Amino acid sequence: MKSLKAQNHPLANTEYEIELLESSDFKGRFENKLEASRLFPLKPTQIEILQINMGKMCNQICKHCHVDAGPDRKEIMERDIMSHCLNVIRENKIKTVDLTGGAPEMNPHFRWFVTEIRTIDPDINIIVRCNLTIILANPKYHDLPEFYQQNNVEVVSSLPYFNPVKTDAQRGDGVFEKSIKALRMLNGIGYGMAGTGLVLNLVYNPSGAFLPGSQQGLEAEFKRKLSTQYQIEFNSLFTITNIPISRFLEYLQRSGNYEAYMEKLIESYNPSAAANVMCRSTISVGWDGYLYDCDFNQMLELKVKSPESQHIKDWKQSALHNRNIVVNQHCFGCTAGAGSSCGGTTA
Amino acid sequence: MKTYYNPEDLKKFGKIGEFQKSMADKFFDYYGEVFKEGALTAREKSLIALAVAHAVQCPYCIDAYTVDTMEKGCDEEQMMEAVHVAAAIRGGASLVHSTQMMNKAKEISM
Numbered sequence: 001m002k003s004l005k006a007q008n009h010p011l012a013n014t015e016y017e018i019e020l021l022e023s024s025d026f027k028g029r030f031e032n033k034l035e036a037s038r039l040f041p042l043k044p045t046q047i048e049i050l051q052i053n054m055g056k057m058c059n060q061i062c063k064h065c066h067v068d069a070g071p072d073r074k075e076i077m078e079r080d081i082m083s084h085c086l087n088v089i090r091e092n093k094i095k096t097v098d099l100t101g102g103a104p105e106m107n108p109h110f111r112w113f114v115t116e117i118r119t120i121d122p123d124i125n126i127i128v129r130c131n132l133t134i135i136l137a138n139p140k141y142h143d144l145p146e147f148y149q150q151n152n153v154e155v156v157s158s159l160p161y162f163n164p165v166k167t168d169a170q171r172g173d174g175v176f177e178k179s180i181k182a183l184r185m186l187n188g189i190g191y192g193m194a195g196t197g198l199v200l201n202l203v204y205n206p207s208g209a210f211l212p213g214s215q216q217g218l219e220a221e222f223k224r225k226l227s228t229q230y231q232i233e234f235n236s237l238f239t240i241t242n243i244p245i246s247r248f249l250e251y252l253q254r255s256g257n258y259e260a261y262m263e264k265l266i267e268s269y270n271p272s273a274a275a276n277v278m279c280r281s282t283i284s285v286g287w288d289g290y291l292y293d294c295d296f297n298q299m300l301e302l303k304v305k306s307p308e309s310q311h312i313k314d315w316k317q318s319a320l321h322n323r324n325i326v327v328n329q330h331c332f333g334c335t336a337g338a339g340s341s342c343g344g345t346t347a
Numbered sequence: 348m349k350t351y352y353n354p355e356d357l358k359k360f361g362k363i364g365e366f367q368k369s370m371a372d373k374f375f376d377y378y379g380e381v382f383k384e385g386a387l388t389a390r391e392k393s394l395i396a397l398a399v400a401h402a403v404q405c406p407y408c409i410d411a412y413t414v415d416t417m418e419k420g421c422d423e424e425q426m427m428e429a430v431h432v433a434a435a436i437r438g439g440a441s442l443v444h445s446t447q448m449m450n451k452a453k454e455i456s457m
């Protein structure tokens with residue numbers, strides 16, 4: 001399987017994607033729903049999280065990937081952009097730095113960058129979105145768990161299900177088995193184990209065109225199954241709704257589920273989830289330094305609406321704080337049911 | 348094409364109150380209460396509902412509880428086992444009545 005970009009797929013074109021998304025507005029426009037909830041225009045509350053997309057390169061090629069990441073993607077963040085990020089973190093009291101990709105660890109400057117962030121402040125919460133299999137992909141990555149531990153990095157990893165069939169169907173053949181091995185390595189040095197302070201959270205997202213159920217219920221089930229069948233421990237499970245963009249949108253269209261899925265998202269709009277969408281407290285940085293309201297807007301190439309501060313080198317806290325967040329129909333993915341964010345439910 | 352069952356009609360379920368509101372309201376309140384997390388988890392209740400949907404052969408309920416069990420984190424194997432429970436009870440219910448047939452047959456036989 002190749003990325004949509006390598007296939008020259010029409011959905012690799014963000015204008016086409018947005019056009020398609022907008023065709024779902026017969027069931028309700030996101031802006032109107034926000035208006036009815038007195039949330040339009042959507043404004044930031046406080047910028048606390050900097051989510052940095054270190055590049056689109058990945059060792060996996062998951063079917064639902066909103067980044068359209070994969071081994072054939074070569075876009076990665078250079079060191080000068082990272083230096084600008086470090087300045088912003090230093091000068092703006094950023095509390096959480098969330099490193100994502102692709103597989104962020106494949107960026108050759110990854111370890112340097114993490115160490116530099118840790119030097120700024122021992123209390124910054126550094127999160128790495130680690131796909132688990134990267135740890136086993138090459139001997140040079142085998143010591144990643146120790147590296148995370150030394151820098152007190154929180155690990156957040158996707159595991160769509162506690163069995164191989166569903167996991168591999170979404171993330172690729174053999175991914176479940178490798179993920180279990182990597183989780184054992186992380187547990188082995190204390191990640192996810194009580195009393196160590198080393199945090200290992202898992203992410204569940206549905207393997208198909210349906211919404212995630214209760215986060216609490218799924219977490220209990222995951223804990224029971226992973227512990228009894230695989231002796232694996234973890235801290236929390238975050239349930240995340242699949243946002244209808246990129247490869248998940250391609251799947252929805254190909255499988256004939258697009259309209260019903262959009263309808264379900266729109267019908268499940270929850271005003272309290274809308275009030276807590278993650279873009280109100282996050283700025284997302286692209287591999288080339290441009291700024292976005294979230295990783296999804298980044299993939300749709302919808303830059304922040306603060307013309308004087310659209311790139312990390314031009315960071316202006318007040319302009320970013322006063323901007324209007326760019327919304328469209330894909331945002332219904334964040335507001336359905338109990339809500340969805342990179343940290344799980346929001347309502 | 349006209350058919351007795353139309354998947355779109357499932358979405359109209361909530362509107363049955365149009366013809367009789369007070370009973371529909373009571374029913375939906377009760378329905379909501381039944382499916383809440385209780386002595387049984389919401390997940391267990393959803394699997395029971397899926398099995399019963401097959402026993403009563405309601406296509407609307409089968410669609411609805413296939414989605415619901417998947418949302419609650421059940422996999423296909425668990426869902427199929429639930430249907431087998433329904434099938435076993437249905438089959439067993441027929442077969443256990445054969446004792447009556449056997450009794451009667453013996454009663455009237457030499």
Ligand code: SF4
Nearest residue numbers: 058060062065102131
């Ligand atoms: S979902 Fe994550 S692990 Fe999978 S291809 Fe995308 S970036 Fe890689």
Ligand code: SF4
Nearest residue numbers: 277279294296331334
């Ligand atoms: S998709 Fe992005 S911009 Fe839209 S609501 Fe979600 S986080 Fe906010």
